[in-house]
Each structure stands twice: as C-alpha cells, then as structure tokens.
Amino acid sequence: MTDHYDMPDARGHFGPYGGIFVAETLMPAITELNQAYQRYLQDPEFIAELDADLRDYVGRPSPLYHAQRWSQALGGAQIYLKREDLNHTGAHKVNNTVGQALLAKRMGKTRIIAETGAGQHGVATATVAARLGLECVVYMGAVDVARQALNVYRMKLLGATVVAVESGSKTLKDALNEALRDWVTHIDDTFYIIGTVAGPHPYPAMVRDFQAVIGREAKQQCLAQTGRLPDALVACVGGGSNAIGLFYPFIDDESVKFYGVEAAGDGIATGRHSAPLSAGRPGVLHGNRTYLMADDDGEIIETHSISAGLDYPGVGPEHAWLKDIGRADYVSITDDEALQGFHALTRMEGIIPALESSHALAYAAKLAPTLGKDRIIVVNLSGRGDKDMHTIMQREGIRL
Amino acid sequence: MSRLDHTFAQLKTSGRKALIPFITAGDPEPGFTVPMLHDMVKAGADIIELGVPFSDPMADGPVIQRASERALAHRVGLRKTLAMATEFRKTNQTTPLVLMGYLNPIEIMGYEDFANAAQRADIDGVLTVDLPPEESAECVALLRARGIDQIFLLAPNTSAERVRKMDEVGSGYLYYVSLKGVTGAGHLDTRDVAEKLALIRQNTALPVGVGFGVKDAETAETLAGFADGVVIGSALISKIEAHLDDPGRARSEIITLLASIRHAIDR
Ligand SMILES: Cc1ncc(COP(=O)(O)O)c(C=O)c1O
Numbered sequence: 001m002t003d004h005y006d007m008p009d010a011r012g013h014f015g016p017y018g019g020i021f022v023a024e025t026l027m028p029a030i031t032e033l034n035q036a037y038q039r040y041l042q043d044p045e046f047i048a049e050l051d052a053d054l055r056d057y058v059g060r061p062s063p064l065y066h067a068q069r070w071s072q073a074l075g076g077a078q079i080y081l082k083r084e085d086l087n088h089t090g091a092h093k094v095n096n097t098v099g100q101a102l103l104a105k106r107m108g109k110t111r112i113i114a115e116t117g118a119g120q121h122g123v124a125t126a127t128v129a130a131r132l133g134l135e136c137v138v139y140m141g142a143v144d145v146a147r148q149a150l151n152v153y154r155m156k157l158l159g160a161t162v163v164a165v166e167s168g169s170k171t172l173k174d175a176l177n178e179a180l181r182d183w184v185t186h187i188d189d190t191f192y193i194i195g196t197v198a199g200p201h202p203y204p205a206m207v208r209d210f211q212a213v214i215g216r217e218a219k220q221q222c223l224a225q226t227g228r229l230p231d232a233l234v235a236c237v238g239g240g241s242n243a244i245g246l247f248y249p250f251i252d253d254e255s256v257k258f259y260g261v262e263a264a265g266d267g268i269a270t271g272r273h274s275a276p277l278s279a280g281r282p283g284v285l286h287g288n289r290t291y292l293m294a295d296d297d298g299e300i301i302e303t304h305s306i307s308a309g310l311d312y313p314g315v316g317p318e319h320a321w322l323k324d325i326g327r328a329d330y331v332s333i334t335d336d337e338a339l340q341g342f343h344a345l346t347r348m349e350g351i352i353p354a355l356e357s358s359h360a361l362a363y364a365a366k367l368a369p370t371l372g373k374d375r376i377i378v379v380n381l382s383g384r385g386d387k388d389m390h391t392i393m394q395r396e397g398i399r400l
Numbered sequence: 401m402s403r404l405d406h407t408f409a410q411l412k413t414s415g416r417k418a419l420i421p422f423i424t425a426g427d428p429e430p431g432f433t434v435p436m437l438h439d440m441v442k443a444g445a446d447i448i449e450l451g452v453p454f455s456d457p458m459a460d461g462p463v464i465q466r467a468s469e470r471a472l473a474h475r476v477g478l479r480k481t482l483a484m485a486t487e488f489r490k491t492n493q494t495t496p497l498v499l500m501g502y503l504n505p506i507e508i509m510g511y512e513d514f515a516n517a518a519q520r521a522d523i524d525g526v527l528t529v530d531l532p533p534e535e536s537a538e539c540v541a542l543l544r545a546r547g548i549d550q551i552f553l554l555a556p557n558t559s560a561e562r563v564r565k566m567d568e569v570g571s572g573y574l575y576y577v578s579l580k581g582v583t584g585a586g587h588l589d590t591r592d593v594a595e596k597l598a599l600i601r602q603n604t605a606l607p608v609g610v611g612f613g614v615k616d617a618e619t620a621e622t623l624a625g626f627a628d629g630v631v632i633g634s635a636l637i638s639k640i641e642a643h644l645d646d647p648g649r650a651r652s653e654i655i656t657l658l659a660s661i662r663h664a665i666d667r
Contacts, residue, residue, distance in 0.1 A: 011534065021503060021530045023459040025555035025580055027562065167465055168455060180458045185581040187557065284503045284530065285456060297477025298505030299455040 005251045007321065012201020012288075015324060017317035020200040022287045025184045033191075034202045036107050041209060046102065053098050054213060057131070058088050060095075062214075064221035064378070070348040076368040077231065077375035081351070082218045082246065084382050091354065091383030092214060092242045093124040097193055099210035101128035104191035111135045111190045115179040117144055117172035117238070118309035118356065119151025120383055121195030126160035136160040139178040141171035144308045151387050169302045172238075172312045176286050196239025197316030200287030204316050211245025218378055219249050226376060232257045232367065235380035236359040237277070237330065238309050240316035242382040247328065257329070260319060261363045263305035264332035274303040276315050277323050277330040290317040306335035306391065307355035309383075333359040339395070341365055342385065354383035355391065403496040403524045404549050404572035407446055408607045408628060417665050418629030419444050419620075420609055421636055421658055422500065424451035424467035425484050426476025428640050432647050434487045436654065441495050443655045444662030449527065449631065452481045452501030459529045461584035463634040466641060478505035478514075485521040498525035498551060498572075506539070515542035525572045527551040533562075533569045540569055553577050556596055560603050567604035573629065574604060577612045584634030588613035590622045597626050617657075617664035624665035632661060 012018045020030060040046040054060040062083045071079045084092040097114075104112060112129045114136070116122030122138040129136035138155055142164040145152055155162050168174040176198075183192045197204040197211075215233075222230050233250060235243035237260040250256045265273035273279065276291040283292040285300060293301040293313040305311045322328040333341070338355060341362030346352050353361060357380070364379045371377070385392075393399070401409070411418055421440050425433050437448055453471035457464060478501070485497055499518070506514045506528065518526065526543060528536075533552060540550045549572030554563060556579065566574055576597065578588050593610060600608060610623045611631025620630045636654050643650040 019535055020532060021535060022532065023529050023555075023577075024532065024553040024558055024562075025459075025577060027532060027555075028557045028559070167462075168469075173456060177456050177458045181461070181582045184459065185585065187580050281508070283507045286458070287530070289507070292504070294504060294508055295477075296508065297479060298508035299453075299472060299477055300504070 007318065008201065008205055012205065014318045014321035017289050017320040018201055018204055019289055020287060021284050021289065022200050023184060025187060029183070029187050030200055032107070036103055037202045037206045040103060040106055046106070050099055050102055053102070054095065058094050058098060059086065060213065061217045062086050064218055064225065066225070067349050070345065071368065073348060074365055074368040076373060077371035077377045078373070079364055079368055080222065080230070080376060080378045081381040082214060082378055084214060084242065084380060085351070085353065085357070085384035089120070089124045089127050090386065091120040091124065092211060092245060093121040093195060094127065095213055095245070096195065096207050096210040096241060097121070097124040097128045100191070100193040101132055104134070105132055107191065109189060109191035111186060112193055113137045113139070113179050113182050113190055114193045114195060115139045115172065115175035116195060117175070117311055118307065119144065119148040119155065119387060120309060122160070122162070123151050123154050123158070125193050126155040126158035129160065130158045137182065138162050139165050139175040139182070141165050141169070141175050143170040144172065147391055148308055148387060149390065171303070172308070173300065196241040197244050197318060198239045198286055198288065198314055204288065204318055207241050208244045208248055208318065211241050212248045214242065214245040214380065215247060215249035218246060222376065222378060229253055229256055230376040230378045231255070231371065232259060232377045234259045234261060234360045234364045234367065234377060236261045236310060236356045236382060237315060237319060238312050238356060240319045242380050244316060244318055246378070246380045251327070258322070258327065259363060259367065260328050260330045261359045262330060262332045263307060263310035263359055264334040265304040267334055268332060272304040273332065274305040274310050274312060275332045276313060277319060278332045282320065285314045288317045290314055290320045306338060306395065307359070309354070309356040310359065331363055333362045337362040342392070351381070352385040353381055354385050355388045357382045402547055402549055402572065404447065407496050408573065411446060417624040417627065418446040418609065419658065419662050419665060420447045420449055420629050420631040421445050422449040422451060422631060422633030423636055424453055424464065424471050425481040426453055426471030426474050427467040427637065428470050428644055428647055430474050430476055430480065433484050436651060437488045438492065439651060439655050440658055441492060443658040445495065445658065447496045447498060447629065449498045449500045450481060450485065452478050452499055452505060454502040454505065457502065459582055461582040461634060463584045463637050463641065467637045478509060482517050482521045485523055489522045496524040498527055499523055500527040501529070503528050503531045511539050511542050515546055515548070518543070518548055519546040523548060525549040525551045527553070527575060529553065533565045536569055544571070551575055554600060556580055556592065560599065563600050563603040567606055570606065573607040573609050575631065576600065576608050576610045576627070578610050579613050581612070583612050585613050588619065590619060593623060594626050617660045620661045621664040621667060630665060
C-alpha cells in the first residue's frame, strides 16, 4: 500500500508507542487474533466477502460531497465531505465491526463483546451480531447510557445486552475496562470487537486497516472529481479510528496535510477536556503505550466533552507516533465551537452531523479561510447527528 | 540472595508454604495500612503484596476495584504507597514486600526514578499486571540492578514456552492466576490448578504462588498441597468493605481469617 511507511513492527510498535500491555490471561487470545488477522487480511476470499458486505450491507462507497455553499460562505478553500454519515447505522464505526465480525466467524467465536461511548460502535456491533446470529454484550458507562438513551434502545432492539458500567468515571474508559474483564473471563468463546484504533496489538493496526477504506475511496473520488489530491484532511479524534482511516492511504503523499481534531471541552486551559495529544503525556493504558491524560501519580484523569464519542483519556498509538514525527497536526475544538460547526453545516448544507464530526467541521471552518479558493480540504463526516438531538436540546434549553 | 529467595529457602527447609496476603494501600484510609501490615505478619504472613491504587484496574474484580476507589478518594497513589512501605520497614526488616499494580503509575514516574524510589523504600518485588515479559526488559534490568525481583503472572492458558520465558526474565517467584477471570472470581477449581502446576514446574524452578479466588482456609489448605505459596486478597478486602464504619473490626476479622489460613496450610 505504501512505499516507505510500514508501521507497526511485528510486535505492534509505532516507534515507542503501541505494543501489547495486557494481563497474562489475554496473551493467548491476542496471539490467536493476531494470527487470524495476519492470515485473513491477505486472503482473497475473506477480502471478497468483506468488500461485498461493505457494498451491499454498509452501502459503500460513501459519497465525497463538495459543500459548495458552505465553502463559499467561508470564503477560502473548497470543502469536501466524506459522507460516512450515510453508512448503514449512521457512522464509520460499521466499517470496522463488519470486518471484525467476519474474523470472529472465521475463528469460530460464538459470543461478541464491545465497549461503546456514544453508542455508535455499540449499535454497529449489535447490528453485525444480529446479522450473524451471535450473542452480543455491549459495555457502556452509566453516564453515557443516560446521555445516549436512543442508541441504548437501538442496541436492545437488535438483541444485544447493554451493561451500564458503574465503576470509575462511568464513561468510555470504564466500559473498556469492563469489556477487558469480561474477555479474560470468557476467553475461549468470546471475540472482543474494539471500536477504535486503541487496545493491544493487533487492534490499532487491524482497526486502521478496516477503516482505511475511507481514505482509499476519498483519494479516488477526489482525483476523479477534481483531478488532484486534496491539500488537507481533517478528522475528529476520539480513539482515532475515523481519522486514521482517512489519513492512512495518503500517508506517503507528503503534500497532503493531516489535521486531527481533539475535543477541548470547556477549553484546554480549564483542564475539562479530552485532548491527550494536545495536553497529555505518554503512558500505558488499555494495552498500549500512547499519549494519555494522567496526573503525576499516573492515575487517569476524568475527561470531558459534549460528545460522548470523543470522551476518552487515551488515543490510538499511531496518532502518538504521527504527532511525534510531525506527519500530522493535532488541534482542538471546544464544545461551543463544535456546536457552531454543527449548526453551520445543518443550515448551510442540509446535513445534520454528529457532535463528534462537528469538531472536525469546526476546525475546517477555521482552516478554510486561511487557504486560497483553489485549495481542497476533505473533512471526514464520521457520523450523523440523530443520536445527539437530546444532548443539543438540553444544552440549548429547547423543549419540544 | 534477595529477601524473597531467602524467605522461600527458609520455608522449604522447614517444610512450610508461604502465606501471602494482599491489601490495597490506603484502603479504607491511609492510617489503616501500615499497622495492618504489621498485624498480618503477626498473624502468620510470610510475604505481603501491597496493592498500588489505580484508576483503571482492568484485571481486578469489583472488590479490589472498590478498594482502589476508596484509596484514591484519599489521594493514595504510587508515591504514598512507597512512603507506607518505608514506614513499614522502620520496624520490620525481614518480611518481603511486593508492590502489585498496573504499569501506568510506573511509566509516569519513569522507570529509573521508580527503581530508585523502590530501592529507597526497600521494596523486594514488583508485580505489574499489564507488563508481559516481551515489554519488560528495560524495567526488569533497572530493578534487578537494585536487587529487586520482577514477579510475573502465569495463567491457566499460558503455554510451556511462555512459562520458560517468565522463568528467564522473572525472579523471586511466579504468581499463578488460578482461573480465567478477574481477582475475586468464584470459580476456582483446585484439581485444575494441581494439574497445571505440575506442567509449570517442568519449565521453571522458581517458587510458584497461587492466587485469584482463594476465599477460605479449606481452599488454601488444598492449594498448599502443591503450591509454594497461597495468595489471598479479595477475601481480606471484603472484611474491610463489610466494616467501613468500624475499621478496628475489619482489622480483627482479617487477623482471624489469616490466622485460620495459616493454621490450615501448616497442617
Ligand atoms: C460519529 C463518530 N465519530 C467519531 C467518533 C470517535 O471515534 P474515533 O476517533 O475512533 O473515530 C465516534 C465514536 O463514538 C463517533 O460515533
């Protein structure tokens, strides 16, 4: 795929980041998964089945849409939206769950578990589990269960058991802890579908490979529509799967700049944010070494973001590496700015974006006016905003 | 010879097995810990595992998770745990003390600073749940240079090849996790443990302690039949949790339970 970028190494290292940092009971399962991943991602039959599912079930390719009216209003670069919001289940998450579920089937696993923050990954997992007739348990922080009630109901309709996690900060990181505990307890029959490019190797590489379809399509579409590569890519970063999915196929195209947008919450200076790359430090959590939000004792700090899907104190190890080598820039957008981006796209283009994606949109709105009208920015519109109606109404004091 | 080697050698000579209690530092409050460590030694503990509170204890069941949360509410983390160890050593220079916890606090402190601090606190061993041998070289070398053992976990599904790897990089003892699950789980099968331990011993000469899910004297007695040590954690912490309003009572119940286990494994 690429000439000189070939991360990670055989043990999952992206420079000093990544790796496998798990309790011993998980080691055999991770080795088994790694073997399956190495084998099937080279297997033409597997790839053919995956491609067919992505086309006929997910609805790929997703369009690349030129947001002309919005671009004109911003007065600078042309903004193109990669429409992952149009996928089945409404976000990019399903690209990965379809892939991992096919692996689970090949490996003979009968039970699927997942963690979820916004509920998009939980819904995407429950969806593929329903389709394959597999038992499905989704762990979700109790705080997120409350703020994403609609997605909880969707998962239940799909036949999944949703477990509200009451430990720690009751958000995504705690859901991940609980899923890991479930996995060690049911290691023989259970496949853990991690929803982002985090976790121990091979997850960061494997989830990236499943999400890279976003960037492969975007590259082709951009060339077909404009005759050239984009100047910049912009994507929000929670764990970082939609961002790496867009970036990765462009990684050796040095003229294409990458911008990863973290959640600044109430503002980086307030400490109430979810921006480990912008304001954290390297450490080890959930099976890999990466930038984290941790205090001087190494305890993980509680995060804040208006968007549940970005509310995570870590980030995929490959982003840590891309930051250190300067290949990508990581910036941040506050809750208020994200809401402005949300409204702008809704009113200008008739597209209601997810709050996560609104962070990317808000940054694009800052970047575009600094570039000439002949420049091209591709923004990953990672999901649709239906799930966020309740949060936005509450925030803006609206009652129906 | 490290304090751990010495302890296991002595136990072997006298035909006894190690009793290894685990509590979390700072639970239910910081003042409880050091006196409890001394009391546990009096009740028959040979080695003590002291848990370093962590915000995200992924391998622990609810009992130890809540112990961490109580300790963190008092802002007890790695640095205060090391201070408690120092305090303990002022009046006990013989009982090995092993820090058990997760890697991130050590990462954030920095491996070298941690190794120096552990040496100053006269710690004997470090057991880091989420540090497998493949990633451990740097940390192990720094600790070993200071006479501190790195203790590794073995699980029911650990292959013979991996046991040999732990034997190579680990020292002090190996800790066999007696079940596939988190600490405090309820499905320990002693016959399984016996079979698995026989296989492990073919691949290591290090002493093997068994833990996770040991709740009573009877189980401990059975395990002592084939292990070199028995680790008991959640069952002790349950006593703390049952008497949060009366730590004195928790203390005396922990002493009683440990003494009964001591008695059982010496039979
Ligand atoms: C629509 C949407 N975008 C982005 C994210 C963030 O995840 P990631 O950074 O892995 O793409 C989520 C997570 O739930 C999401 O639902």
